[in-house]
Amino acid sequence: MSTFVLLPGAGSNSWYWQRVVPLLEDRGHDVVAVDLPYADENADQDDYADLVVAGLGDVRRPLVVVGQSMSAFTAVRVAQRCAVDELVLVAPMIPAPGESPAQWWGNxxxxxAQRAEAVADGRDPDAPLDMRELFFHDVPEDLTEEALTQEEIALSDAAFEPSWDAERWPDVPVRVVAGSRDRLFPLPFLTELSRARVGTEPLVVDSGHLVALARPAELAGILLDPAAHPPGSS
Structure with a gap:
């Protein structure tokens, strides 16, 4: 049995994983769904990783760290600080050594890429930000309403800093999960990024950006059966 550490994306919290947690626990695994202090101006990515590692204690092995979106930057830092058996990055901002989340977007x-995908889909690339359209277009309506009525987590500037202090990726197996209908990180964009930065093909789920809310069973299946979904498979 494994321990899964689930890290939420920017501006989110452990609520995001609510549909995946019971699927893992029902199979006898331990699950740690983490809240990261995204709103704290005095806490940055290094602090987030320290918080995660400090909360692990004596966990069962293997240890799998799962990072949604921007928390990929936290996940790689965790793998530097403690023995991690696998990283699974979901709809991720895949970092490069020496890069900060603030630098990532331009780099x-x-x-x-997002603009080109919107045009290809027939959506207005200059339309005002609509959370429903960008993030929740394939999430069940009841979960969308619950998410949008929660207290907003305002991202601090510190959440986008500092640069990842590494010369290379940690020596840990990495799998990347991508949503085929992700409007934030379009599939062609994330596929090329995964190839370039971690040398693997992403595992593709029929989902938008919020894979754990839209397709929890598919994501849990990937986490529970790595032999059926090795790095680079599809």
Missing amino acids: VGHEE
Whole structure:
């Protein structure tokens, strides 16, 4: 049996994992769904990783760290600080050594890729931000309403700093999960990023950006059966 450490994306919290946690626990695994202090101006990515490691204690092995979106930057830091058996990055901002979350967007050409995908989909690339359209377009309506009525977690500037202090990726197996209908990180964009930065093909789920809310069973299946979904498989 394994321990799964689940890290939420930017501006989110452990609530995000509510549909995945019971699927893992029902199979006898331990699950630690973490709240990261995204709103704290005195806490940055290094502090987030320290918080995660401090909360682990004597966990069962293997230890799998799962990072949603921006928390990929936290996940790689956790793997530097303690023995991690696998990283699973979901709809991730895949970092490069020496890069900060603030630098990532421009470094990877995100704006151009997102705009091109919107045009290809027939959506207005200049439309005002609509959370429902960008993030919740494939999430069940009841969960969407619950999410949008929660207290907003305002991101601090510190959440986007500092640069990842590493010369190379940690020596840990990495799997990348991508949503085929992700409007924030379009599949062609994330596929190329995964190839370039971790040398693997993403596992593709029929989902938007919020995979754990939209397709929890598929995501849990990937986490529970790595032999059926090795790095680079599809």
